[in-house]
Amino acid sequence: MHVAGSSSNRRKLWQFHGGLHLPDHKSMSMQRPPFEAALDDLLVIPLQQHIGEAPEILVKEGDRVLKGQVLAQANAYVSAPIHASSSGTVVAIDEQPVPHPSGLSATCITLQTDGQDKWDDNLPQTINDYKSHSANELLERIHWAGIVGLGGATFPSRVKLNPGPHKPIDTLIVNAAECEPYISCDDALIQQHAKEILRGINIVMHILSARLCLIGIEDNKPDAIAAMQSAISEHETGNVELIVIPTVYPSGGEKQLIKILTGKEVPGNGLPADIGIVCHNVATLYAVDNAVMKGQPLISRMVTITGEGIAKPQNMIVRNGTLISSLVEQAGGYNDNIDELILGGPMMGYALNSDKLPVSKGTNCILVTQKAESPQSPAAPCIRCGKCAEVCPALLLPQQLYWYARARDLDKVQDFNLFDCIECGCCAHVCPSHIPLVQYYRFAKTEVWAREEEKRKSDIARQRHEFRDARLARIKAEKQAKLRKKKEVLDKKKVGDVDPKKAAIEAAMKRAAEKKKKLQVEGKIPANTENLTAAQQRQVDEADKRRENTES
Amino acid sequence: MITAILTITALSVLFGLLLGYSAIRFHVEGDPIVDQIDSLLPQTQCGQCGYAGCRPYAEAMAEGEAQINKCPPGGEVTMIALADLLGQDPITLEDEEAAEKPKSVAYIVEEDCIGCTLCIQACPVDAILGAAKSMHTVIVDECTGCELCLPPCPVECIHMHPVKDDISNWRWPFPDQNGTPLPQGNS
Numbered sequence: 001m002h003v004a005g006s007s008s009n010r011r012k013l014w015q016f017h018g019g020l021h022l023p024d025h026k027s028m029s030m031q032r033p034p035f036e037a038a039l040d041d042l043l044v045i046p047l048q049q050h051i052g053e054a055p056e057i058l059v060k061e062g063d064r065v066l067k068g069q070v071l072a073q074a075n076a077y078v079s080a081p082i083h084a085s086s087s088g089t090v091v092a093i094d095e096q097p098v099p100h101p102s103g104l105s106a107t108c109i110t111l112q113t114d115g116q117d118k119w120d121d122n123l124p125q126t127i128n129d130y131k132s133h134s135a136n137e138l139l140e141r142i143h144w145a146g147i148v149g150l151g152g153a154t155f156p157s158r159v160k161l162n163p164g165p166h167k168p169i170d171t172l173i174v175n176a177a178e179c180e181p182y183i184s185c186d187d188a189l190i191q192q193h194a195k196e197i198l199r200g201i202n203i204v205m206h207i208l209s210a211r212l213c214l215i216g217i218e219d220n221k222p223d224a225i226a227a228m229q230s231a232i233s234e235h236e237t238g239n240v241e242l243i244v245i246p247t248v249y250p251s252g253g254e255k256q257l258i259k260i261l262t263g264k265e266v267p268g269n270g271l272p273a274d275i276g277i278v279c280h281n282v283a284t285l286y287a288v289d290n291a292v293m294k295g296q297p298l299i300s301r302m303v304t305i306t307g308e309g310i311a312k313p314q315n316m317i318v319r320n321g322t323l324i325s326s327l328v329e330q331a332g333g334y335n336d337n338i339d340e341l342i343l344g345g346p347m348m349g350y351a352l353n354s355d356k357l358p359v360s361k362g363t364n365c366i367l368v369t370q371k372a373e374s375p376q377s378p379a380a381p382c383i384r385c386g387k388c389a390e391v392c393p394a395l396l397l398p399q400q401l402y403w404y405a406r407a408r409d410l411d412k413v414q415d416f417n418l419f420d421c422i423e424c425g426c427c428a429h430v431c432p433s434h435i436p437l438v439q440y441y442r443f444a445k446t447e448v449w450a451r452e453e454e455k456r457k458s459d460i461a462r463q464r465h466e467f468r469d470a471r472l473a474r475i476k477a478e479k480q481a482k483l484r485k486k487k488e489v490l491d492k493k494k495v496g497d498v499d500p501k502k503a504a505i506e507a508a509m510k511r512a513a514e515k516k517k518k519l520q521v522e523g524k525i526p527a528n529t530e531n532l533t534a535a536q537q538r539q540v541d542e543a544d545k546r547r548e549n550t551e552s
Numbered sequence: 553m554i555t556a557i558l559t560i561t562a563l564s565v566l567f568g569l570l571l572g573y574s575a576i577r578f579h580v581e582g583d584p585i586v587d588q589i590d591s592l593l594p595q596t597q598c599g600q601c602g603y604a605g606c607r608p609y610a611e612a613m614a615e616g617e618a619q620i621n622k623c624p625p626g627g628e629v630t631m632i633a634l635a636d637l638l639g640q641d642p643i644t645l646e647d648e649e650a651a652e653k654p655k656s657v658a659y660i661v662e663e664d665c666i667g668c669t670l671c672i673q674a675c676p677v678d679a680i681l682g683a684a685k686s687m688h689t690v691i692v693d694e695c696t697g698c699e700l701c702l703p704p705c706p707v708e709c710i711h712m713h714p715v716k717d718d719i720s721n722w723r724w725p726f727p728d729q730n731g732t733p734l735p736q737g738n739s
Contacts (some may be wrong), residue, residue, distance in 0.1 A: 048719075245666040379727075408726075439727040446723035453721070454594070461595035461696045464677040465605060 011214075011243055014263040016256045019248040019389040020426050024220055026184045029306040034188045034315035037303075037330055043085050043321030044358040045071065047107040050148040051155045052078035055490040055519055059109065063090045066120035068297050070144075071109050080146045080156045085319040088113040099324075099343050099357045101350040111321065124295045135207040138292060145291030146298045146361070151175055151252075151281035152344065154362040157288070158279070161207050163273035165191075169208040170276040173261060174201060176217040176224065177245065177252035180345030183365040185302040186282050188315040190217075190224035194231035196293075200285030201240060203292050208278055213240040214261045215282075218247040236497045249347065250424040254279045256393050268420055283364075303359055305331040309338035309368030313455075320361050324366055325355040334368060335418070342367040347425040379543060380433040388427035388437065394420045398427035402437050402497055405444035410451060413444045421445075509550065516547075586614045592633045596625045597676035598698030600650060605676060619643065624650035625697070656712040657695040658702070662687050664709035671701035671710060 048054045053076035059065060065084040074081045088111045096108035124141065127133055145159040163169060174197075178186040190197060217225055228242050245251055245260050255266045255312050257279065264275050272279050287298045299320050306313035311332030318327060324341070328334060342349040345365055359366075388398035397416055404412040421441050428437040519525075532540065557737075589610035598605070601622035603609040612618035613634070620634040621643050628645060635642040645651050660671070660680070667685040679695045682688030701710050 098719070100722075102717070102719060104717065104719050104722060106719050180732065354738050386725045439724065442724040443726050450721070450723055456596035456685070457696075458593070460694070461597065461677050462590070462606070464679075464694060465595065465597050468678050 011241065011261075012263070013243070013245060014260055015248075016251070016259045016393050017395050018393045018426060019250060019256075020391055021247070022181050022249045022429075024247065025182045025306075026187065026220065028182070029184045029313040029315055030187065032312065032314050032412050034192065034293050034302060034317060037316040037318045037322060037327055039086055039115070039117060039319060041113055042091075042323075042325050043088075043111040043113060043319060044094075044096050044323065045082055045085065045109045045111065045321040046358060046360050047072055047082065047109065049082060049154060049320075049360040049362065050080045051153070052076060052080070052159075054107070055079055055081050057093060057107075057109065059090050059093075061090055061093055064088070065090060065111065066118055068120040068123050068299065070297075074143070074146075076158075078156055078159055080148050080158075081144065081297075082109070082146055082320075083299050084111060085321050086111065086113045087116050087118040097354060097357055097358065099352060099363065103353050116543070123297075126295045126450050127292045130203050130292055131206060132480075135209075138203060138207050141291050141295075142288055144297070145287065147284060147287045147291060148298075148361050149281060150283035150287060150301060150361065150364070152348075152362050152364055157284055158281070160273075160278060161204065163208075163271075163278065167546055168276060169210050169271045169273065169278050170202065170212065170214040171209060171260060171278075172210040172263065172362050173272075173277055174213060174215040174222075174282060175254065175257055175279055176215055176228070176282045177257055178221070179218060179247070179249045179252035180347050181249070182306050182367050183304050183345050184306070185304045185315055185364050187221045187224045188304075189283055189286060189302045189435055190221075191227045194224075194227040195235070196289045196325055197228070197282050197286050198231045198235055198240065199293060199541070200287075200289035203288055204278075204280060204285060205240075211280070213238060215240065215242045216251070216257045216261050217242065218251060219244045220247045222329040249426065250393055250422065253393060253422050266415040268417060296359060301359075301361065303327065303363055304365040304367075306365065307342075307368040308333050308370035309341075311335055318363075320360060321358045323355070324352070324357050324359060327359070327366060328355060328368070335370065337371050339369045339371040342369065346481060347429065348423060365404060377434055379435045382433055382435060385432060387430045387432065390425040391430050393424060393426060394422055396421055401444070402435065405440040408444075408447065408450050414448065415439075416450070418444055430452065509547075513547070554713065586610050588637060589613050589634065592626075592630055592637065593623060594625045594630060594696075596696040596698045598625060598696070598700060600624050600647070613638065619646070621645045622647075624653070627651040654714045656697045656714045657692050658690045658697070658699070659711050660688050660690055660712045661709040662689060664707050666707055668706060670704035670706065674701045674704045676700060 002478055039529045047057065053074070055072035055074045059071050062159045065071065066086075066087045067084055069084045070081050071084055071090075072082050090109060091112045092110040093107065094110075095105040096110070097103065098106045098108065100106070112270065124144065127138070127141070139158050139162055142161065143156070147157040148154040149157060149160070176186055176190060178184070189419055201215075204210075205213055209225060215228065217228065219225075225242065225244055232240055232242055243261060245257075249255055251260055254272065258275075258277055259265055260273055262277065264277070266272050266277075283301060287301075290296045291298070300317055301320070302315055304313075304315050305327050311334070314331045316327060316330065339350045341355055343352050343363060343366060344350065346367060346369070349365070349367060382399055382402060384399060386399065389396075394417075400416050401413055401418055401421070404416065405418075418441060423438050423441060425438050428435065431437060529540070554595055588606070590607050593606040593610060599605065601609045601618070603612055603618070609618060609622065613620060620638065620640060622630050623630050624645065624647050631645060634640075658680075665682075665687045667682060667687060668682050669682065669688070671688060672680045672682055676698060677696055677708065679691045680688055680701060683692060695726050697712065699712060702712070
């Protein structure tokens with residue numbers, strides 16, 4: 001195994017374009033050791049805590065649930081289940097405000113905890129010897145545990161760990177960079193659980209059949225580096241290398257970290273798996289270890305509560321569903337003169353309008369800022385200085401994107417690769433005109449998605465309309481064909497339109513007349529015509545006369 | 553002089569033949585411009601343009617018979633896209649009031665529905681389910697909000713409900729003119 005200094009000397013490190021050196025403010029929350037946050041009476045667990053389909057709720061109001069019990073199961077492939085973070089009773093399943101930039105509400109399951117914190121008895125078995133289990137079994141376990149990318153993207157980990165047979169994975173990259181200022185939850189987690197993280201790494205390497213693991217960590221976390229190093233040297237396991245990288249924001253971006261560690265670039269519309277790499281956050285690996293070795297689902301995580309507006313900045317192990325207000329209280333409450341409550345870091349986070357919101361799987365940091373002494377001046381016009389392009393780690397042209405986003409030219413922003421933007425905020429940070437550039441990009445991105453969705457819907461509507469038109473035309477044609485057929489039958493009848501009785505009489509009379517003619521021609525006379533009485537003769541004459549009349 | 557005339561004549565004959573041949577060889581069935589216009593229209597099939605649906609309106613536009621500003625559901629965005637496609641100048645919408653209506657879907661008050669099937673027959677996209685003398689209901693995902701089912705209903709039990717903003721269809725707002733700066737690190 002390699003020690004930090006030597007490994008960083010041995011392995012060549014690359015640089016990504018741009019980036020910023022920001023004051024890190026991390027020591028603020030690292031002064032106190034992390035502790036387990038108190039269990040609240042009420043836990044509000046949002047149904048959707050990941051990217052993908054929402055899971056299906058299994059419980060109903062009034063149900064008693066145990067810690068770790070599945071509350072909603074994932075039915076789709078890109079989805080994740082949620083579990084009860086503690087034992088108690090389901091008191092509500094309804095719309096509750098959730099942490100989201102929109103401030104909107106979403107379906108949440110509210111638990112009234114009973115304080116016993118009793119684990120579910122039906123948790124899956126612990127797997128001590130993961131090497132004897134197939135990748136599929138372990139993936140199933142990871143899926144069951146509801147593990148999603150805990151770095152903030154919340155993409156279901158099972159999907160990411162299953163790139164498919166045509167994409168062999170060579171390298172697992174572990175993201176311990178934690179580049180955004182103020183945030184220190186990964187740092188704290190590594191210091192506490194380096195061993196477990198390493199085990200998680202080995203499990204994931206086994207699943208991916210990866211040859212190599214590179215752990216990227218910024219050089220501003222010496223304690224975490226030391227902890228990880230001692231874990232690596234103690235457990236001589238796989239080919240795991242700890243690599244200390246210089247502190248540059250945003251080195252913790254997935255594509256940026258891959259570039260630093262391997263020199264490879266992830267293709268524009270591609271995934272790291274396309275170049276044989278899978279990247280995971282340390283917290284995700286810790287959760288994997290928990291799920292496999294202890295059979296426990298993901299119900300808590302390390303969260304940083306920090307900022308100048310917090311009395312005692314602190315890392316806490318927080319149950320999923322705990323309200324932010326409760327965490328702030330446990331961190332000594334708010335200072336005076338607070339400005340904003342931000343979920344995430346100062347660069348990529350978004351402001352919340354209330355602290356009565358639950359912590360979910362993707363919550364890594366709660367930042368409370370204080371009002372600046374000199375308020376930031378309002379946005380001024382772009383002067384085309386190009387500083388934004390200098391710092392853009394995705395090699396984009398932020399000012400072009402800005403102009404086109406402002407003009408709502410959704411085709412042009414895509415021509416300039418808007419979707420390669422990682423919203424790191426470097427461009428807005430250096431902008432001398434204080435233009436909220438990232439706001440424009442976020443606006444443009446959601447507009448493009450909305451437009452695509454509208455297009456998809458209108459295509460479906462067109463299809464349905466055309467189908468309906470075709471169906472109506474078919475029904476009409478069928479009706480006409482039926483009518484035509486009926487008419488034809490009627491017409492046929494009309495041709496021989498005579499009374500059958502009359503026809504029979506006529507036919508009989510015709511036959512009789514023919515017979516008589518034939519007899520006359522042959523010179524035969526009807527029988528019994530001799531020796532007739534006068535009355536009989538008269539009758540015969542009358543009949544003959546009648547016949548002649550009708551014949552003529 | 554003669555050479556020049558002959559050369560030009562020969563060239564024009566040659567290119568004329570080439571063009572004539574291509575016209576036959578690469579002949580396109582149907583009218584692609586109608587398809588292009590149709591793909592820009594919102595496919596609500598509401599008939600607010602005065603035509604029987606989106607496609608008839610597209611055909612009329614392709615013929616040059618209809619203006620590009622008759623589609624309220626598409627709004628200004630569609631009008632500008634049409635102007636782009638057809639090489640015309642953008643014009644103001646004919647019915648701006650209708651264009652500002654929020655997107656809605658039909659909702660049937662099921663207690664009041666008498667099961668007459670008239671709305672089912674009116675729906676251009678088959679988004680209403682039901683049978684005679686049975687309750688009807690709207691498939692929300694398929695409803696285009698065209699409102700064509702409203703007038704035939706004899707008991708007026710169909711209402712338009714605006715589509716609710718939720719997290720899945722929420723969009724970031726356009727940054728205001730003063731700028732709502734992102735939270736930034738104090739450097």
